[in-house]
Amino acid sequence: MNKNVHRMVALKEIEILTGHTGKVWCVAFSPDGLILASCGEDKTIRLWTKDSQSWTCKAILTEGHQRTVRSVAWSPCGRLLASASFDGTTCVWEKSGGSFECIATLEGHENEVKSATFSPSGQYLATCSRDKSVWVWEVSEDNEYECLSVLNAHSGDVKKVVWHPHVDVVASASYDNTAKLYKEEDDDWVSFATLQSHESSIWGLDFSPDGKNIVTCSEDKSIKIWREYLPGNKQNIPTKDGNPVWKCVCTIQGFTDRPIYDVAWSKLTNCIATAGGDNLIRILKEGDKSDEDSPSFEQVTSIKAHTEDVNCVTWSPKVPGFLASCSDDLTVKLWNFVE
Amino acid sequence: MDDKLENINPKLFKKTAARPISEIDLDDSIEDIIDSREIFDLIRGLNDPEHPLTLEELHVVEEDNVEVSDVEGIVRVKFTPTIPHCSMATLIGLSIRVKLLRSLPPRFKISVEISPGTHATEHAINKQLADKERVAAALENANLLEVVNQCLANNG
Numbered sequence: 001m002n003k004n005v006h007r008m009v010a011l012k013e014i015e016i017l018t019g020h021t022g023k024v025w026c027v028a029f030s031p032d033g034l035i036l037a038s039c040g041e042d043k044t045i046r047l048w049t050k051d052s053q054s055w056t057c058k059a060i061l062t063e064g065h066q067r068t069v070r071s072v073a074w075s076p077c078g079r080l081l082a083s084a085s086f087d088g089t090t091c092v093w094e095k096s097g098g099s100f101e102c103i104a105t106l107e108g109h110e111n112e113v114k115s116a117t118f119s120p121s122g123q124y125l126a127t128c129s130r131d132k133s134v135w136v137w138e139v140s141e142d143n144e145y146e147c148l149s150v151l152n153a154h155s156g157d158v159k160k161v162v163w164h165p166h167v168d169v170v171a172s173a174s175y176d177n178t179a180k181l182y183k184e185e186d187d188d189w190v191s192f193a194t195l196q197s198h199e200s201s202i203w204g205l206d207f208s209p210d211g212k213n214i215v216t217c218s219e220d221k222s223i224k225i226w227r228e229y230l231p232g233n234k235q236n237i238p239t240k241d242g243n244p245v246w247k248c249v250c251t252i253q254g255f256t257d258r259p260i261y262d263v264a265w266s267k268l269t270n271c272i273a274t275a276g277g278d279n280l281i282r283i284l285k286e287g288d289k290s291d292e293d294s295p296s297f298e299q300v301t302s303i304k305a306h307t308e309d310v311n312c313v314t315w316s317p318k319v320p321g322f323l324a325s326c327s328d329d330l331t332v333k334l335w336n337f338v339e
Numbered sequence: 340m341d342d343k344l345e346n347i348n349p350k351l352f353k354k355t356a357a358r359p360i361s362e363i364d365l366d367d368s369i370e371d372i373i374d375s376r377e378i379f380d381l382i383r384g385l386n387d388p389e390h391p392l393t394l395e396e397l398h399v400v401e402e403d404n405v406e407v408s409d410v411e412g413i414v415r416v417k418f419t420p421t422i423p424h425c426s427m428a429t430l431i432g433l434s435i436r437v438k439l440l441r442s443l444p445p446r447f448k449i450s451v452e453i454s455p456g457t458h459a460t461e462h463a464i465n466k467q468l469a470d471k472e473r474v475a476a477a478l479e480n481a482n483l484l485e486v487v488n489q490c491l492a493n494n495g
Contacts, residue, residue: 023475041475067479070472086476112476130476159472175470201470219469258448259469277448277471308445309471329445 010338011283011303011323017048017332019057024326026071026312031078033318038332039069045083045093047100048332055334059099064091071160071312073117075139082125084116090127092145103143108135108150115160119168124148126170128158134172134182136189149189153180160204164211165267171214173202179216179226181246192243195226197251204262208270214246215272217260222253223274223284225295235293250295252284258309264323266315271337272297273323275310281325283337305333344389346421352398355383373443375405378414381442382435386490388427397421399431404454412446414439419454428458432468433477434490441491 022041029036036048036055045061065085072083081093081100090113093100110131118125118139125137125145134151156176163170169183179195179202200219207214214226227249229237239245258277265272272284280302287296306327316322321337358376371377379402383395394400399418406415416435420428436451443449451468453461467473477483 068475086479114472130473157473175466175473200466 008339009283009301010336011281011301012336012338013303013305014334014336015055017055017057017334018330019046019060020044020330020332022068022330023328024311024330024332025068027314027324027326027332028072028074029314029316029318029324030074031076031317033316033322036324036332036334037072037074037081038326039072039083040326041068043067043069043085045069045072045081046332061093061100061102064093064102064105065089067112070113071115073115075118076120076122080118080139082116082118082127084113084127086112088113088129090116090125092125092143094143104145106137106145106147108147109133114158115162117161117163117170119163119170120166121168124168124170126161126163126172128161128172130157132156132158132174132176134158134161134170134180136170136182151182151189151191153182153191153194154178156201159201162205162207165207165209166211171205171207173205173216175201177201177218177220179205179214192241193246195224195246195248197224197248198222200259203260204264204275206263206265206272208265209267213265215263215265217263217274219259220253221256221259222251223260223263223272223297224248224252225250225297227292227295249293250297252297252299255282255299256280261309262312264313264315266320267317268315268320269337269339271300271315271321271339273313273315273337275313275325277309279304279306279308279310279327281305281310281313281323281335300339301337303335305335306331345426346389349387349390349392349397349421351392351396354393354395355379355402372409373407373414373447374409375402375407378405378407378416378439382416382438384493385431385434385438386492388430388434388486388490394418394431394435400435412444413448413450414443415450415452417452417454419457423457423459425458428453428460429464429467430486430490432464433474433483434487436468436474437478437487438491 024040039045047059049058067086090106092104094103109129112130116127128134136149154174160173181193198218205216231239262275274282282302308328323335326332385394404417452465
């Protein structure tokens with residue numbers, strides 16, 4: 001994947017947001033696209049909104065964590081924000097006046113919590129940790145978060161959890177080089193599928209808009225596309241116990257000699273953005289004559305986004321082509337991708 | 340932790356002579372290009388966690404095992420633990436990484452690995468040392484940071 005496919009595309013830097021005093025690890029847009037949350041090594045969460053001309057820092061949440069805040073994620077209603085920290089806790093913040101206040105601190109993981117994310121129904125919160133487990137919590141009205149399940153399916157540090165866009169199925173990415181999927185079954189949560197193909201840790205993953213594909217990115221410098229095969233599928237892929245099977249249908253590699261730290265699949269435009277240890281953001285799209293069982297993905301553009309590793313990329317859920325990134329270089333940046 | 344040293348009789352090596360200073364080095368208007376000798380000079384004096392000796396004296400680091408490209412901003416250091424089951428290997432690797440992180444411009448991508456074939460669990464250790472998130476979290480641990488700082492102490 002050396003050359004960009006010839007299309008009229010442009011990835012333009014819109015704004016640089018400064019303020020964090022340590023590596024910025026994660027950025028996340030609120031469901032209405034109006035607030036961008038960022039978090040990092042300086043133990044804070046910053047909330048940015050756009051006034052008439054530019055994005056500015058509206059609030060800094062400082063009292064939640066004792067160590068690096070590794071990731072932030074919004075509930076589907078937009079009222080709640082979950083933050084995962086190296087201090088072993090997950091904080092849940094609720095909108096209060098012009099800012100957010102911490103309404104719950106979830107403990108239980110044995111060491112660093114890497115990721116926390118709400119289900120599309122808003123009913124569940126999943127967290128994951130270096131302790132190799134994924135926890136599923138119930139989100140209740142009275143701010144009592146009950147742990148429903150502790151899932152020990154991985155044999156290594158779990159780096160990220162991401163929910164399916166439509167149903168309450170959650171995926172996890174791990175240092176053990178695999179990704180796994182979990183669902184609720186008979187009042188408990190179980191792992192029902194393993195995505196195995198990468199040769200090193202999986203740093204990030206995301207679902208396609210219809211939830212039938214997953215993209216993963218890895219320390220092994222490759223990106224893989226996976227497809228869901230349901231029981232009784234016409235391609236005759238064998239399944240077990242009535243569960244779907246996920247197969248790797250495309251591997252994109254050889255374009256970088258550095259790990260890829262994050263990947264995001266836009267639910268509005270179907271474009272994939274990657275965050276690289278080579279300081280680049282790359283945009284990928286499925287080729288025109290692509291076969292769903294053997295799709296081809298091409299890089300349509302890339303840009304030297306930051307002066308150090310890009311740790312996270314995320315698409316706005318409301319504005320097509322609007323993208324945020326963050327980096328070890330202490331900055332958050334906003335971009336416009338135009339086709 | 341055991342009171343007995345793991346490697347009671349380490350093999351010792353002589354230090355390399357100091358680098359001769361040339362006219363170009365003294366000219367402030369020319370920006371120094373970082374080469375493997377400069378990287379080696381940064382890490383040769385690191386203290387071994389167990390013995391009152393430097394990594395150079397124990398041949399854990401050698402100039403030949405340092406690769407640098409200033410223009411590409413890449414540094415690769417391979418280090419050789421004194422014995423194949425050395426339990427200090429991860430700590431030594433981490434100390435080398437921290438020294439380089441603190442000394443080099445942030446544009447440099449740093450890789451620290453065990454010299455192939457010199458440690459029983461080199462794959463597992465290399466994987467840990469390469470994982471930037473694990474390294475960042477480990478360095479937030481006050482006890483570990485203290486031990487690492489001791490390896491870096493006294494011009495280490």
